[in-house]
Amino acid sequence: MTGASRVEVCIVACAEAWRGDGEILASSIGLIPRLAAQLARRTFAPDLVLSDGEAGLVGDDGAEGWLPYRAVLGIAAAGRRHMMMGASQLDRYGNQNISCIGSWAQPTTQLLGVRGAPGNTINHPTSYWVPRHTRRVFVDRVDVVCGIGYDQAAALGPPGNRFHEIRMVVTDKAVLDFQSPDRGMRLRSVHPGVSVDEVVAATGFPLQLPDHIPATRTPSDHELRLIRDRLDPAGLRDHELGR
Template sequence: MTSRAEYSVLACADAWRGAGEVLASPMGIIPSIGARLARHTFSPDLLLTDGQALLVDRDGRPEGWLPYRQHLALVTGGKRHVMMGASQLDRFGNQNISCIGDWARPARQLLGVRGAPVNTLNNPTSYWVPRHSRRVFVEKVDMVCGVGYDNAAAAGPSATRYHRIPRVVSNLGVFDFATPDHTMRLVSVHPGVTVEEVQDATGFPLVRPDEVPCTREPSEEELRLIREVLDPRGLRDREVPA
């Protein structure tokens, strides 16, 4: 039986489908397994990194050097697809990882803005949310770290040249922004999840087609790779418990 964590891995992997020779920068256990699964299967040209100075193959073995200057060239030239986390995410894809509450006097301090503006304005950026709730999917983020479609459009052509949010994956389903006004759309629900459950756990109305499909089933080979090659220790279940 396929677990919710494995459907999440599969959905993250599909974010890099057909990406070509771009640098995948997954943040989190499930996105990392997903990127390696994509490299193993349908995106063999994907570049993977150890997060420091090396390019690695699909099994984590070094296969090249990635100096910082070259990393920046990939980032600022639209040649990287990063999958980040989000403490808050709104209907236009604005992301917050800095603080909860008023920036001048926050109720909770988080990571800080970090590289989120550079990521979102210079290369495709997707998001992974392991616990889908109204605390994360909010009407309006308390602070914009990752730039959404509305703020990118307001900033003009210099901000929209490489700006793109291909996917949002959560433990409940898959989302994109392929709507006329670039508001979040429900693409699929993971098996065992209903559309109503997803909407109830979201703090704004989702665009929904008349028929929302289930997230696709993995092939036998994909399941074998996840369970025996990429994550034999079952670390995926720590992010999305069975």
């Protein structure tokens, strides 16, 4: 197969978020997370349960069953879901904002609203996909806390925070997580062709930098065939990074 594109590396990196999760509902918001969840199920995570986002369960060959929204809420509250969402802002502890930019009383930009982010982040693992890694997204402090990060979860304390986990953040430049002593955001890997300095410069707060920062793994030939021939033959993924 020809070499992997940046977006194909991102799809594989997002898929890795579900590795080891077993039989849970993989909820994905947006094209890249959806392709990633499908790729994970077809390769290393065959027990993942996938939804069409409405009322159906989907498998490799189409519809598999019925999953009404009331059942989704029950699964989420029981911690049996791993959601991958987007973020308009993220801070060093993983607090996420998708509500508005500026003050809550008089925002300069109105966004989606808080939506289900509080329930997602307190009840089950959550990861984030950010297609443009910039200082506008990675900020020192989010304007509104929608999805709660590690500092907010620590302040909440047990038992309310017992299911809280921000698994990873995948961007067009890198993979990040919170496996650091103070649960501050850590640089886990940089995508091929991206330097550590580029990621640091595009982040509005100090990142935790391990002594060794590897390159994000590239897709195998089998994964590339699945992405290109089965999951996204129309090439919609190529429009996701805004290059």
